[in-house]
Structures are given as C-alpha cells and as structure tokens.
Amino acid sequence: MEEQVSPCGQPAARARGGPPQPGERLRSDHGIACGKPAPAVVSRNVQGILDLLQGIPGVRRAVQLSDEQRRRMMQLEARHEQASAIPVRNLGLRLLADRHTCIALLKDSTFRPPRIPTVYLVEEDAPDGCANVLTVAGRRYAVVGEEVLNGSGPYSETTIPLEHSFVIFPERRRGADVPCVFLLPPIAFPELEKEAALLGIRDIVSISPSLATDGLLRDSFGFPLTNDLATLLVGFNFDQG
Numbered sequence: 429m430e431e432q433v434s435p436c437g438q439p440a441a442r443a444r445g446g447p448p449q450p451g452e453r454l455r456s457d458h459g460i461a462c463g464k465p466a467p468a469v470v471s472r473n474v475q476g477i478l479d480l481l482q483g484i485p486g487v488r489r490a491v492q493l494s495d496e497q498r499r500r501m502m503q504l505e506a507r508h509e510q511a512s513a514i515p516v517r518n519l520g521l522r523l524l525a526d527r528h529t530c531i532a533l534l535k536d537s538t539f540r541p542p543r544i545p546t547v548y549l550v551e552e553d554a555p556d557g558c559a560n561v562l563t564v565a566g567r568r569y570a571v572v573g574e575e576v577l578n579g580s581g582p583y584s585e586t587t588i589p590l591e592h593s594f595v596i597f598p599e600r601r602r603g604a605d606v607p608c609v610f611l612l613p614p615i616a617f618p619e620l621e622k623e624a625a626l627l628g629i630r631d632i633v634s635i636s637p638s639l640a641t642d643g644l645l646r647d648s649f650g651f652p653l654t655n656d657l658a659t660l661l662v663g664f665n666f667d668q669g
Contacts, residue, residue: 444557473628474492477531480619480623480627481620481662485539485540487533487534487535488660490533492529497648498530501645502521504511505518505638506637507640508638514549514609515609517609518638519610519611520635521635521661527664528665528666529552529663531662532660534645534649534651541577544615545574545576545599545617547574547575548562549572549608549610550572550573551569551602551607553568555570556596558570560572560597564614572596572600572601573597575593576589583595584598585600586598612636612652614634617633617662620664629664630664630667632662632664636658636659636660637659637660646659
C-alpha cells in the first residue's frame with residue numbers, strides 16, 4: 429500500500445525554534461510569507477467560492493480567514509507540536525500557510541467522510557521495499573498506525589487499539605530505537621478540485637486543525653461550542669494567468 433497525499437507544495441521540514449512573535453510576519457517552512465499576495469483581480473471570486481462551499485451537504489458555514497487570524501493559527505499549531513508527548517507534524521497546515529487564501533468551514537456529521545485517515549503514526553523516511561508507505565509532497569513515511577475510518581477493518585495483521593478511533597500496527601515497527609511522529613497530512617477536497625478550472629484556483633489543500641486552532645476558529649467566527657460540529661481548513665492559490 430502506498431498512499432499519495434496532495435501533489436502540491438514541497439517537502440515540509442520540522443518546525444524550528446519558537447512560534448512567531450507578535451508583529452512578526454508569519455512565514456512557512458519554505459521562507460514564504462504566510463498568505464502569498466493574491467492577484468487583485470480575482471479577489472471578488474472569493475465570495476462565489478464561499479457560496480459554493482456553503483452549498484456542500486453538511487457545511488454549516490464558510491468564512492475567509494484574515495492574515496492576522498492565519499498568523500495566530502500558525503502560532504497555536506507550532507505550540508501544539510512542541511508540547512505534544514509524541515512529536516506532531518501538521519504537514520497540511522504548513523502547505524496551507526503558502527496559499528493565497530484560507531477558509532474555515534464549520535461542518536456537521538452529514539459532511540462526507542474523508543477518503544483517507546486524517547492522522548497517522550509514522551516513521552520518517554520509509555526505506556525501499558516498505559509495504560505501507562504514505563507519500564506527502566515527495567517524502568516517504570512508513571505508516572505504523574492510523575485513524576480508524578468507518579468501514580475499516582477487520583485488519584489482517586496484529587493491531588493495538590487506542591480507544592476506538594486509532595490503531596497501531598506493532599509488527600510494522602523497524603525497532604524501538606526508531607522514532608515515531610504523529611503526522612497530519614493534507615487532504616484532497618474534491619468539491620473544489622472538480623470546479624478548479626472554472627473557479628480559477630489550484631493547489632487546493634484541506635486539513636483538520638488541532639483543538640487549540642479549533643477553539644480559535646469558533647471564537648473568531650461565533651461557531652457553536654458543541655461536539656456535534658467540527659471545523660475544517662481549506663486553502664488554495666488563484667491562477668496567475
């Protein structure tokens with residue numbers, strides 16, 4: 429099994445140093461300022477995209493993030509990565525930082541489920557011949573655990589469940605001395621991808637935020653504080669031509 433996740437972007441490096449300081453221009457791991465300037469002539473297209481997103485079954489609201497909200501979001505995610513007992517790599521969020529536009533969605537349980545897990549436990553730099561590989565922006569990761577999706581299982585190999593939503597495959601581990609990280613990959617967003625040419629957008633990416641960023645989004649946009657609803661982030665670039 430080899431899963432390809434999001435062909436756009438470049439390999440994301442591990443977060444370095446502390447989170448951005450107040451007033452500092454946020455930059456991604458590629459040194460690009462968060463939110464590349466969008467072509468001015470396409471800014472009017474955002475409302476049409478918001479209308480399309482809000483028409484998707486299960487989407488309650490769609491709101492564009494400001495540069496300041498994106499900066500704060502990246503600060504929270506950086507702190508979350510650093511504070512976790514097992515290292516976390518939110519690769520989707522790092523790709524999101526390079527997009528022209530970022531939109532927050534509030535969704536309910538009727539929103540279509542993801543096609544692949546939204547979080548994995550991986551060993552970095554999967555060796556040649558590895559049977560269970562996740563490829564993100566050209567870098568290969570050996571999958572040793574994953575979120576359990578509806579319809580997953582029963583598994584043909586030994587598993588260790590973490591509650592009911594995650595399983596570890598202990599026999600896939602290369603050794604106890606090989607470090608593992610939780611990886612949140614960029615996820616495809618087919619509703620925008622199939623309309624990308626008409627909308628004049630590309631490099632579409634979506635990602636589930638951490639609990640800290642989820643709280644920020646709910647507070648910023650007045651999203652209800654209920655477990656029946658969840659947030660999702662979607663980003664894209666506008667075509668330059």
